[in-house]
Amino acid sequence: MPTFYSEKKSNIIKTWLYLTLMSVLVVAVGWVIAQQTGNYLFLWIALVLSLVSSFSSYFYSDKLVLKISKAHEIEKEDAPEFFRTVENLTIAEGLPMPDLYIIEEDQPNAFATGRNPENSVIAVTRGLLEMMDRTELEAVLAHELSHIKNRDFLLSTVVVVLAATVAFLSRIFLRSALFGRRGKGGIVKLVVALVVAVLAPLIATIIKLAVSRKREHLADSSAALMTRHPQALAEALQKIKEYPKSMEKASEATAHLYIMSPFRENEEEKSSWLRKLFSTHPPLEERIQQIKEVDV
Numbered sequence: 001m002p003t004f005y006s007e008k009k010s011n012i013i014k015t016w017l018y019l020t021l022m023s024v025l026v027v028a029v030g031w032v033i034a035q036q037t038g039n040y041l042f043l044w045i046a047l048v049l050s051l052v053s054s055f056s057s058y059f060y061s062d063k064l065v066l067k068i069s070k071a072h073e074i075e076k077e078d079a080p081e082f083f084r085t086v087e088n089l090t091i092a093e094g095l096p097m098p099d100l101y102i103i104e105e106d107q108p109n110a111f112a113t114g115r116n117p118e119n120s121v122i123a124v125t126r127g128l129l130e131m132m133d134r135t136e137l138e139a140v141l142a143h144e145l146s147h148i149k150n151r152d153f154l155l156s157t158v159v160v161v162l163a164a165t166v167a168f169l170s171r172i173f174l175r176s177a178l179f180g181r182r183g184k185g186g187i188v189k190l191v192v193a194l195v196v197a198v199l200a201p202l203i204a205t206i207i208k209l210a211v212s213r214k215r216e217h218l219a220d221s222s223a224a225l226m227t228r229h230p231q232a233l234a235e236a237l238q239k240i241k242e243y244p245k246s247m248e249k250a251s252e253a254t255a256h257l258y259i260m261s262p263f264r265e266n267e268e269e270k271s272s273w274l275r276k277l278f279s280t281h282p283p284l285e286e287r288i289q290q291i292k293e294v295d296v
Contacts, residue, residue: 021207025162029169029200032192062113062121065257069111070249071101071123078102082129085138086122089145093226098122098148107247108132108240111257112144113153120148125247132236139223139233143259146222152215159208166204170197205278212256212280220287234291241284256280 076083083100090097098114101123108128114120122144132140147153174197224230240260250262261281276283 025166025200025204025207029166029173029196032173032196059115062115062119065111065113065254066101066121066123068249068251068254069103069123071103073099073101079129081134081137082124082141085134085141086145089138089142089226093145093149095145095149096120098145100124102126102129103247103249105247105249107243107245107262109247109258109260109262110140110144111254111259112147113257114148115153116151117148122148127243128240131239131243135227135229135232136236136239139227139229139236140259142223142226143219143233146219146226147215150215150218150222152219155215156212159211163201163204163208167201170200173197209278209280213282216259216281217287217290220291224291230291234288237284237288237291241288260284 074083079100079102082102086100087097089095096118098112098117098120099122101121103109103123103125105125106127107125108131110122110124110128112120112122122141124140128140129137174194220233223233227233237260244264246264247262255261255263261279
């Protein structure tokens with residue numbers, strides 16, 4: 001029977017495999033474009049623009065996310081159990097204490113953000129604090145703290161850089177083929193440009209989402225090992241799953257950060273293979289089942 005240690009190792013390996021595939025895709029797209037255009041200059045321009053954009057996102061996105069979510073910072077006296085639970089987990093794991101925020105929403109949910117463990121944030125909804133018992137709250141907070149410990153923000157920034165680079169290069173190549181001069185091999189160049197412009201960003205997006213799903217599985221495994229109580233995490237996820245209403249202040253831009261999507265879609269749609277392929281989170285039923293079946 002698999003253990004959470006083996007599941008954690010498997011998820012880490014798969015994540016870095018996807019990251020390698022994304023890097024290979026960027027190099028392949030750049031090589032195709034350079035071969036077709038004979039010009040490497042705009043490749044460097046695209047890379048620099050993507051890096052600058054992602055650098056600023058890495059350092060300032062947490063403030064933007066908190067503002068979009070309408071989260072407010074708390075002190076220990078505002079939510080003693082919330083504060084104490086995170087404090088105990090950070091001491092046990094040797095991590096710095098993150099800033100704590102509450103979102104005034106009834107739906108139980110939570111997310112973590114920040115550029116590193118020293119500059120991190122955990123935000124939970126009011127509904128999560130009211131609905132979870134002590135062990136369930138600890139399990140959810142351990143999941144979010146695992147994202148911080150595993151430096152998922154840094155990895156997601158790298159993946160976003162690579163995906164944005166692929167999309168940017170593809171757009172430039174397509175415009176060059178459509179509106180540039182039709183020299184020798186112009187038709188071939190146009191066909192190649194169309195294929196690259198359509199397929200490359202799509203593949204990059206699929207890989208980016210696959211990385212996101214693997215990081216959720218990794219955080220589940222890490223949280224179970226952190227608390228030594230996987231059943232509590234399964235029960236917490238079940239409660240979150242059963243809550244019927246979407247968050248009022250939810251945004252598509254920040255939905256991927258939450259322990260579960262803040263939007264409530266039709267269950268049949270969520271279980272379809274196409275929906276899974278383009279989802280930032282693994283199906284919650286799949287996560288719960290995996291937690292129940294794996295030994296600590």
